[in-house]
Every structure is written in C-alpha cells, then in structure tokens.
Amino acid sequence: MRFIVCVKEVPESIDVKIDLKTNKLQEEGISTTLNPFDQFILEEALKLKKDEDEIIAISVGTPQTKMVLMKCLALGADKAILLSDNVFMGSDSFATAYTLSKVINKIGDFNIIFCGQQTVDGNTAQVGPELAAQLKIPQVTYVESVDKFEGQKLVVKSQTDEGFKIVESQIPVLLAGIPPSSFTPSLPPLRNIIAAQNKPCIIWNFEDLGGPKDKYGSAGSLIQIIKVYYPPPRKKGIVIVEEPTTAVEKLIELLNKDKVI
Amino acid sequence: MELKFTEEQEMFRESVREFCQRKITPVALEMEKTREISIEIKKGMAELGLLGCTASPEYGGSGLDAVSAGVIGEELARADPTGSIPVFYLVQAAWGFVLNKYGTEEAKEEVFPKVIAGEYFLGIATTESDAGSDVGGTRTMIKKEGDGYIVNGEKMYISGVREAAEGGGGHLTIAKQNPELGTRGMTMFYLPLTADGITPTYIDDLGREGISCGGFAIDNVRIPKYYIIGEENKGFYIVHEGYEFARGLIAVICAAAGLKSLENGMNYIKERKCFGTAIGKFEEINFRLAEHYTRLNMLRDLAYKSLWTIDREQQGKGSRFETSKAIAMAKMFASDWACNAINDVMQWQGAFGYSKECPDQAAWRAIRSFALAEGSKEMMKMIVARELLGKEFIAYK
Ligand SMILES: Cc1cc2nc3c(=O)[nH]c(=O)nc-3n(C[C@H](O)[C@H](O)[C@H](O)COP(=O)(O)OP(=O)(O)OC[C@H]3O[C@@H](n4cnc5c(N)ncnc54)[C@H](O)[C@@H]3O)c2cc1C
Numbered sequence: 001m002r003f004i005v006c007v008k009e010v011p012e013s014i015d016v017k018i019d020l021k022t023n024k025l026q027e028e029g030i031s032t033t034l035n036p037f038d039q040f041i042l043e044e045a046l047k048l049k050k051d052e053d054e055i056i057a058i059s060v061g062t063p064q065t066k067m068v069l070m071k072c073l074a075l076g077a078d079k080a081i082l083l084s085d086n087v088f089m090g091s092d093s094f095a096t097a098y099t100l101s102k103v104i105n106k107i108g109d110f111n112i113i114f115c116g117q118q119t120v121d122g123n124t125a126q127v128g129p130e131l132a133a134q135l136k137i138p139q140v141t142y143v144e145s146v147d148k149f150e151g152q153k154l155v156v157k158s159q160t161d162e163g164f165k166i167v168e169s170q171i172p173v174l175l176a177g178i179p180p181s182s183f184t185p186s187l188p189p190l191r192n193i194i195a196a197q198n199k200p201c202i203i204w205n206f207e208d209l210g211g212p213k214d215k216y217g218s219a220g221s222l223i224q225i226i227k228v229y230y231p232p233p234r235k236k237g238i239v240i241v242e243e244p245t246t247a248v249e250k251l252i253e254l255l256n257k258d259k260v261i
Numbered sequence: 262m263e264l265k266f267t268e269e270q271e272m273f274r275e276s277v278r279e280f281c282q283r284k285i286t287p288v289a290l291e292m293e294k295t296r297e298i299s300i301e302i303k304k305g306m307a308e309l310g311l312l313g314c315t316a317s318p319e320y321g322g323s324g325l326d327a328v329s330a331g332v333i334g335e336e337l338a339r340a341d342p343t344g345s346i347p348v349f350y351l352v353q354a355a356w357g358f359v360l361n362k363y364g365t366e367e368a369k370e371e372v373f374p375k376v377i378a379g380e381y382f383l384g385i386a387t388t389e390s391d392a393g394s395d396v397g398g399t400r401t402m403i404k405k406e407g408d409g410y411i412v413n414g415e416k417m418y419i420s421g422v423r424e425a426a427e428g429g430g431g432h433l434t435i436a437k438q439n440p441e442l443g444t445r446g447m448t449m450f451y452l453p454l455t456a457d458g459i460t461p462t463y464i465d466d467l468g469r470e471g472i473s474c475g476g477f478a479i480d481n482v483r484i485p486k487y488y489i490i491g492e493e494n495k496g497f498y499i500v501h502e503g504y505e506f507a508r509g510l511i512a513v514i515c516a517a518a519g520l521k522s523l524e525n526g527m528n529y530i531k532e533r534k535c536f537g538t539a540i541g542k543f544e545e546i547n548f549r550l551a552e553h554y555t556r557l558n559m560l561r562d563l564a565y566k567s568l569w570t571i572d573r574e575q576q577g578k579g580s581r582f583e584t585s586k587a588i589a590m591a592k593m594f595a596s597d598w599a600c601n602a603i604n605d606v607m608q609w610q611g612a613f614g615y616s617k618e619c620p621d622q623a624a625w626r627a628i629r630s631f632a633l634a635e636g637s638k639e640m641m642k643m644i645v646a647r648e649l650l651g652k653e654f655i656a657y658k
Contacts, residue, residue: 033275066268067268067271067272070268070272071272071275074272184283185279187276187279187280187309188272188276189276189308189309189310190273190276190309190310190311190314190323190325191310191318191323193269193272193273193276194269194323194324196272197268197269
C-alpha cells in the first residue's frame with residue numbers, strides 16, 4: 001500500500017504580524033512548525049502502516065519547509081517530497097490542490113491520501129476536498145479516527161455538528177482529519193530524528209511537474225487577496241469600582257445613556 | 262564562518278522543548294519537596310532518548326556529539342529551575358561518553374541499556390573528604406586480586422548516590438593502584454553502588470533537590486576485570502576527558518538558566534510599577550538587564566564553542582590541550598555570571614523574589630553548585646594559565 005500525506009508548514013504562534021504593504025503575513029523571523037491537523041492525520045496513517053507499506057509526505061512550500069518534512073520522516077514517514085518553486089508562490093487552496101494533484105499523479109499509484117482537515121493559519125478546510133475532486137476519488141472529511149482497514153475497505157469515525165458518524169469507504173479515498181480533544185502529538189525521539197537524516201527528502205520544482213504554468217501559484221488561483229488588515233481595536237471598557245448597589249446604579253445609568261436599555 | 266546549529270540539532274531542540282513544556286516545567290518546583298525526579302519524567306526522558314544519549318547506537322544510545330548534547334542540556338536547564346534534571350542528564354551524558362569511549366564491551370552491554378532506559382544511574386566519583394581539586398590526593402585504593410580487583414576507601418560529595426544505590430547503576434570511580442607513581446598510578450573503573458561492601462551516606466545540599474548528593478564507604482568491594490575503564494594507571498587522564506565534557510555542558514546549562522531567569526525578570530519589570538511607572542524603566546534595573554543578557558550570551562557562545570572543540574578533538578582535528586583550555590574558559594565564569602544575573606532577577610521581584618514560590622531562588626541555589634561541581638572555578642583559571650604559560654608555571658609542582 002502507498003499512503004500519501006499532505007502537510008503544511010505553519011507559524012508556531014497565531015500571534016503573527018501582517019505586512020500591510022504586501023497584504024501578506026510577515027514571515028521573516030517567525031518560528032514555524034508542522035500544521036497540527038497534519039501531524040494528527042500522519043499519525044493515523046502511521047497506525048495503519050504495515051512494514052511493506054510506504055508513507056510519502058508531500059508539501060508545497062519554501063526551502064525552509066524541509067524542516068517540517070524532516071519532522072514527518074522522524075515521526076515515521078518513509079519518504080518526503082517538497083514542492084518548491086517561485087511558480088508555486090501565491091497559491092490559494094485551489095492552486096495548491098492542483099499542485100498536489102500533479103505531484104500525486106507523478107508519484108503514480110496510491111491507496112489513501114491523508115490531509116489535515118484545515119491549517120491553523122489559512123483555516124479554509126478546502127485543500128483536501130479540492131484535491132479529492134482533482135484526483136476524482138471519494139473523500140471523507142472531519143475524520144477523527146480510522147477504526148478499521150481491511151482489504152479494499154476502511155471504516156472511519158467522522159465528526160459532525162451533532163456528534164459523529166461512521167463511514168465506510170472503498171479505497172482509494174482521501175481522508176481529511178481533525179484531531180479529537182484527547183490527541184497529544186507524538187514527539188520524535190532522538191534516534192528517529194537521526195534516522196530521518198538518511199531517508200529521502202526530494203525537492204521538485206515546476207519543471208518536474210510540468211503542465212501549463214498559469215495553473216500554478218497566483219496565476220492559477222481563483223481567489224485574489226485584495227487587502228489584509230487588522231480588525232479595528234476594541235474600545236477600552238469601563239470598570240466600575242463601587243459598592244454593589246452604587247455600581248449597579250451607575251451601570252444602569254451608563255446603559256441608559258448609550259440607549260442599550 | 263558559519264554559526265548555526267544543524268537541522269538535526271534544531272529538531273532535537275524542538276522535541277526536547279515540547280517535552281519539557283509538557284512534562285517538566287509544570288511540576289519542576291515540586292522536586293523541592295519530593296526530592297526526587299519522578300518516574301514519569303525519567304520514563305519520558307528515556308523514551309525520547311535523552312538518557313545516556315552519548316552511547317553508541319549498538320548499545321541503544323544515539324551517539325550524540327558534544328554540541329548536540331549541549332542543545333538538550335540547554336532545554337532542560339530552561340525547564341527545570343531546581344537544576345536537578347539538568348544534573349541528572351549531564352552527568353550521564355558526560356560519563357556515558359567516557360564509558361562509551363574507554364569501557365569494555367561487556368561493561369557497556371551491561372550498563373548502557375539500563376541507563377538508557379532510565380533504570381540505572383551512571384555517575385562519577387572522584388572527590389573524597391580530603392581530595393577534591395587535588396585529585397592526586399585520592400586515598401581510595403584499587404588492588405589486583407585473582408582475576409578481578411578489590412577496592413577500599415571512601416568517596417564524598419558525589420551526585421546521584423541514592424539513585425544508584427537504590428535504583429541500580431554505579432559510578433565511574435577513581436582510585437590509586439600504584440601510589441608511588443602519583444597521578445600516573447591511578448585507575449578508573451565502574452563501581453556498582455549495589456555491590457556488597459558499599460555503605461552510602463547522604464548530604465543535605467543547598468539546592469538541586471531532585472537529585473541526591475552523598476558519599477559512600479567502599480569496604481573490600483570486589484569488581485571484575487571488565488569494569489576497568491581504559492588501561493590501568495591511566496585513570497587521571499581519562500577522568501579529565503569526562504570532566505571536560507561535563508564542564509562544557511555545565512557552561513551551556515548555566516547560560517540557559519541565567520537567560521531563562523532574565524526572561525522571568527523581564528516579564529516582571531515590565532509589569533511591576535513603583536512610583537507610578539514600570540520598574541523596567543529605571544536604568545539601575547534595565548542597564549543591569551542589558552549587561553547580564555550580554556554576558557550570558559557571551560557565555561552561551563563560548564560554551565557551545567567549547568563543546569564544538571570536544572567534537573573537533575574526537576574527529577582528530579584538535580588537540581587535548583586546546584579542548585582543556587576552551588572548556589576551562591567556558592566554565593570559569595559560568596556559575597558566577599549566571600548566579601549574578603539570577604540574583605538581580607530575585608532583587609527586581611522584591612520580597613516575592615526571596616520567597617520559595619519564586620522559581621529563580623531555586624535556580625540560584627542550583628547554579629551556585631557549578632562554581633564547584635565538576636571542577637571549581639579557581640581550577641579553571643589554573644588550567645587556562647597553565648595552557649598559556651606552560652606547566653612550569655604551576656606554582657606548587
Ligand atoms: C553539588 C555538588 C555535587 C558534586 N558532585 C560530584 C560528583 O558527582 N562526583 C565527584 O567526584 N565530585 C562531586 N562534587 C565535588 C566537586 O567536584 C568538588 O567540590 C570540587 O572539585 C572542589 O573540591 P573540594 O570541595 O574538595 O574543595 P577543595 O579542593 O578543598 O578546594 C577548596 C577551595 O580552594 C580552592 N583551591 C584549591 N586549590 C587552589 C589553588 N591552587 N588556587 C586557588 N584556589 C584553590 C578551590 O577552588 C576551592 O574553592 C560535587 C560538588 C558539589 C558542590
């Protein structure tokens with residue numbers, strides 16, 4: 001079996017600054033990590049993996065994204081492919097899914113595609129479903145666990161607004177995963193980090209994938225970001241420090257003044 | 262010139278830092294009372310491969326070099342203000358390096374798997390009541406008998422005595438085999454503290470509560486030949502390689518503990534107001550912050566450079582003497598500079614800084630030990646002066 005896990009490098013902290021001139025997140029000097037949703041689904045893939053199976057982690061990113069793929073290798077993936085080229089820059093979820101589909105087609109046979117449900121920076125939850133559509137395979141989203149995998153069939157538990165549902169699917173399939181609250185990401189031990197240095201981590205660029213250039217990056221994107229801005233700062237609140245009765249009177253007075261009541 | 266950790270080292274750091282945040286920082290100060298490192302933490306360290314990390318992979322270790330071992334020490338020091346876990350780690354990393362390099366196959370196969378699993382403690386025992394800086398003053402004796410050896414004497418001020426005596430493991434120990442040869446007649450060997458004839462005693466130290474310190478009497482203890490570390494009569498030379506590994510790690514640990522304390526201090530002085538303004542605006546305070554920060558970063562750089570010197574020597578690219586000097590330079594001010602910084606952070610926090618709730622007081626008490634442990638700061642000066650002027654300038658030779 002071959003499992004392909006799509007992963008993304010994301011900022012470690014949500015406290016990132018926006019470059020108001022370029023309408024982009026300020027990337028310099030911020031520390032980044034493996035998207036937690038992706039680590040979760042990679043760990044689900046690892047649970048299914050038998051000795052003869054192969055897990056390939058793939059990511060569209062910058063040369064720095066290699067660190068995140070190295071972490072996937074340290075966690076147990078067998079091989080990693082980094083897609084890095086200026087042509088891929090500025091991709092929205094659609095263009096990212098296109099790029100990933102090209103990589104997967106180039107890899108060849110596969111049995112299950114694993115994606116995180118969403119990323120902690122973009123939060124679109126679109127790449128997985130769009131990729132399944134591009135590959136013309138079924139998909140199950142909000143996957144919390146893969147409960148059974150036998151022959152060509154698997155059974156997964158998928159979160160819904162009300163609770164969860166149990167879904168049975170044929171392979172090939174794309175699973176978009178979301179960690180249950182009990183999930184604690186594994187930490188790769190030193191020896192696995194060392195072993196990862198000897199696993200293949202390949203870099204592919206536009207030429208390796210081929211196809212029309214205008215399908216990639218910002219040219220291939222359906223969304224153009226026009227402006228990025230901070231939400232207006234909230235006005236300072238009023239703190240009333242008084243005896244309870246006086247405080248309530250003052251509060252009513254203020255609410256009346258603002259015509260709230 | 263490139264000053265940069267490798268990708269692998271950055272990944273070590275990420276794993277260890279996350280482990281520390283999850284398992285060590287939230288409970289570290291509890292060790293002041295429990296006086297032990299919990300089994301859960303030891304198990305976690307073992308799973309991550311932090312214990313005995315310098316042992317070669319064939320014994321279950323990761324074969325880490327000195328700089329990589331420093332990265333781990335740095336993260337542990339940031340996480341545990343009591344300094345207990347950094348000590349537990351560094352002693353085993355440094356003396357594991359010696360066992361790995363000079364120990365017999367049988368000893369390594371016997372000891373390493375258990376050290377790496379967090380069951381055994383591997384320590385160092387050179388100091389005696391009357392012999393500390395002057396290792397040549399050692400009175401413990403080792404004698405050949407039959408196909409093994411007999412040891413008699415007493416060691417004192419030794420870290421991890423309880424861990425090894427109760428949990429298993431032992432100490433790389435130094436004793437005189439041929440007293441007439443002075444330091445050239447000393448032999449190093451592995452001494453299990455569970456052996457018949459070992460009687461431990463304990464010392465109530467000022468800090469590092471999570472790891473024990475004590476002594477042990479050695480009364481006619483028999484050890485097999487394969488416990489000898491390196492050649493007979495070469496102990497004095499071998500012991501310095503271990504000391505140097507440990508000293509480099511200590512220098513990194515001091516810098517890390519000091520810088521961590523400064524971070525605590527910065528958070529405090531930005532918030533705490535006196536006379537209507539944040540105390541961080543007072544130059545008496547923020548100039549000191551700037552000085553400590555600069556000094557501790559100098560220390561950190563020098564410490565990593567000293568560990569890098571060890572790695573160069575192991576690769577055959579540097580000499581013993583270069584290593585000794587670089588390491589001694591790094592350790593010389595490590596404890597003083599870090600303690601001075603921590604002391605100021607305590608001062609900035611007013612009365613809270615003097616309370617047991619304040620983690621910095623624990624850090625100060627722990628880091629203070631490193632002005633002595635694994636070689637006093639005065640001895641570091643002696644080494645640097647000796648390397649600069651030559652052996653003939655040692656005053657009392
Ligand atoms: C917390 C702690 C843990 C320790 N753990 C271990 C351990 O695990 N294993 C182990 O073997 N030892 C351990 N030690 C012992 C440590 O290595 C010794 O304390 C150290 O080597 C100094 O020896 P001493 O205490 O006998 O002091 P001494 O050697 O008696 O020295 C006393 C003072 O005189 C100074 N001095 C000595 N000679 C000179 C000189 N020529 N010029 C200037 N000053 C000089 C010393 O620097 C020191 O300040 C530990 C110590 C501490 C505090």
